[in-house]
Amino acid sequence: MRRLLSSIQVPIWLKKHSFHTRLLVTYLLLTALSTSLMSGYLLWSFHSYFMRTRQADLENWTTALSESAADAIERQDLERLELLVHRYGAPETVTLRIFAPDGRLLVSSNPRDPQTMNWLEVAGVREALQNQTAQGLAKGLFSQDDRLYVARPILRNGQLLGVLRMSLTLQQYQRQFVTLAWAAMSALLLTVILCTLISDQLARSLSKPIQTMRNFAIRLGSGHFGDKLTIRQSTELDQLAIELNRMSERLASLDRERRVFLANVSHELRTPISNIQVTVEALRSGASEEPALRDRFFQTIEDETRRTARLIYDLLDLGRLEAGVTLLERQTIVLRQLIDRALRAVESRMKAKGLSTQLAIADVWLEGDPERLLQAILNILDNAIKHSKVDSSISISGYRQVKQVVIEIQDQGMGIRDNDLPRIFEQFYTVDPSRKGSGTGLGLAIAQRIVQAHGGTIAASSLVGQGATFTIYLPLKS
Ligand SMILES: Nc1ncnc2c1ncn2[C@@H]1O[C@H](COP(=O)(O)OP(=O)(O)OP(=O)(O)O)[C@@H](O)[C@H]1O
Ligand SMILES: [Mg+2]
Incomplete structure (x- = not known):
């Protein structure tokens, strides 16, 4: 899983954008993807569940009806057949037709049905006449709506007495489904809008402290040591802020140390050198004439030179030790x-x-x-x-x-x-x-x-x- 996740590459065009945009786009893509997958799945399962139950209903009804139809046909009772199709058919929604074994329409619940029509062209009739139950989805004869149908042979003792075809309009369901799909789309849209607002806030709350830290690091880089950063967000960013503050303090103290060190070095070097200078001047302006004074002055020059040399040696030594070069x-x-x-x-x-x-x-x-x-x-x-x-x-x-x-x-x-x-x-x-x-x-x-x-x-x-x-x-x- 982790390998799969790490193999997902951030697209190049997104890499160029700020942390905030990247977070926002990622959140958006994820929520849009998950919600559309979710609602797609829900709609699909609702649809297939509906179709399956309707189909099962049709099968059960036609099985029961074909028994009654077989009785009526056997008795050549056309009136009863007529009654049957009208009782179970409903105008527009459920159409029930019974055909003779030669494909002639015997009775229909739809009064508009023409007598002179090739009914073998109607979906399922031909199969049913060949002793096979057929079912599926077909266009309505007159209204051109989508209908679910079952055509089943009416059998008695293995003999084909006719065909019973029942069809059910899906118009109402389809209207319902479109409403539902719209509701899902609106929910999706609403989720995306809400998610944009929330993730924008979240991305901002994450990227803002990072921005602040970046500016802080830039200030630090340009020599403003000792500044302090206050971030009250998440523990990780807090930890980072604490570390940055510690770094800033350390840099500030190093900077102070460096200044003090430089001041000390220049002071320590200036003293013996100005001593030598003064002594040399005194010697030039006559002190060399007096042997005792001259010897003392030379001694001073020697002492101060030695002191300067030792100081320089010590400083170099210290520098090397500190840098770890030694x-x-x-x-x-x-x-x-x-x-x-x-x-x-x-x-x-x-x-x-x-x-x-x-x-x-x-x-x-x-x-x-x-x-x-x-x-x-x-x-x-x-x-x-x-x-x-x-x-x-x-x-x-x-x-x-x-x-x-x-x-x-x-x-x-x-x-x-x-x-x-x-x-x-x-x-x-x-x-x-x-x-x-x-x-x-x-x-x-x-x-x-x-x-x-x-x-x-x-x-x-x-x-x-x-x-x-x-x-x-x-x-x-x-
Ligand atoms: N044994 C000691 N007794 C009393 N004071 C001491 C002793 N050792 C060090 N100090 C004090 O600590 C200071 C720092 O010592 P450090 O050796 O670093 O410098 P320094 O002796 O003054 O100079 P340098 O060693 O560079 O010639 C000394 O100036 C001194 O005041
Ligand atoms: Mg010492």
Whole structure:
């Protein structure tokens, strides 16, 4: 059935039309087809039922009458025959005729019947004279109306005594039938009109929200993010509207993020570059004469250049991670070796600040890109060192928890306030803007992207004044 339905193709000319027209035409065609089939079937069955019952009536009447006629013929009682045809015949509607075996008309209920006529030409008479009952539809002799007839031989002991022919006009029935057909046609017309109105309404109610959504999508496409769509129709369209709204919100927030990001990038780049510019100008206008000042200025230029380079490197890295362009290597990594490498990299900085480490690393393996994971851990360690109090300690633990590897890095710095905690993984977010010189706020964002690319998560918790803890969860090597 489904295959049959799907094989019904929408005609090309209809494809070009709007959803509304297509629905409307489809509904109309379906209702017109079904109602005309229905009324056609009803009329046909009514007609055939009527014909069958009339035919059966005629048969029964003629069977009974031919017995009485046989009696009268046997007794050569023409008067009785006359009486018989007049009693059972009715002017115009029922005509009853009795013929002799030679085809002569003996009696007729119709007084207009001519005596001199070849009755063998009348439908059914010839067959009946040859001992066969005939029945069917024929034109009336004088009125030319359609009549149902039965012609049956009158038999007694196998001998043909004559023929009895009875016919019934269908005029009245036909008039009735035409009235009925007109009624059916009117009903059909009425149904089609009503259906047009209802299906137009229905098609409109379906196509209108789609139109609204289309306009909404066009607005969205032309950059009007954040608009809201309200549709109260059917659940499916509602669902679609909800999804479109969600998309609009997401686009709006992405757009906001993009603007903020661009503003941050240009700000972050402008600061070191204008620092370099000012310093170069100062050097040109005489500062280079003074050795101490000159050295400091050169140092500034070097620092700012390094900072700009790092910023650009970080931004590119972040962009690649975000776009999923960076291909991660898949290697088996021993967690202890990874932590050792990270610690070696920051050893001198820790020593300079008098920091010690407390390690508790279990024997666990994980799978991933060692350079990337090292970078993520270094970004967290870098923060821990930056924010640690002098001569404090940083503890690093690594262990297995169900199907995950957990890496915890805890410092004894001043911690992070609760309202900053949810935002520290955002790009360019730094808790204290006045201390911005120390970082651009990309370190944790990059660490998070790396961990996420490995199918893991990263979280931070903190007790203000006592330090912060960063926890990385990574899937265990399967
Ligand atoms: N261990 C920590 N203790 C206290 N504050 C922290 C700690 N780690 C991060 N933060 C806060 O979170 C902010 C975001 O950290 P993130 O590493 O992303 O940026 P950053 O260190 O400022 O700059 P970058 O890492 O790009 O040089 C930091 O500015 C800092 O205020
Ligand atoms: Mg950092």
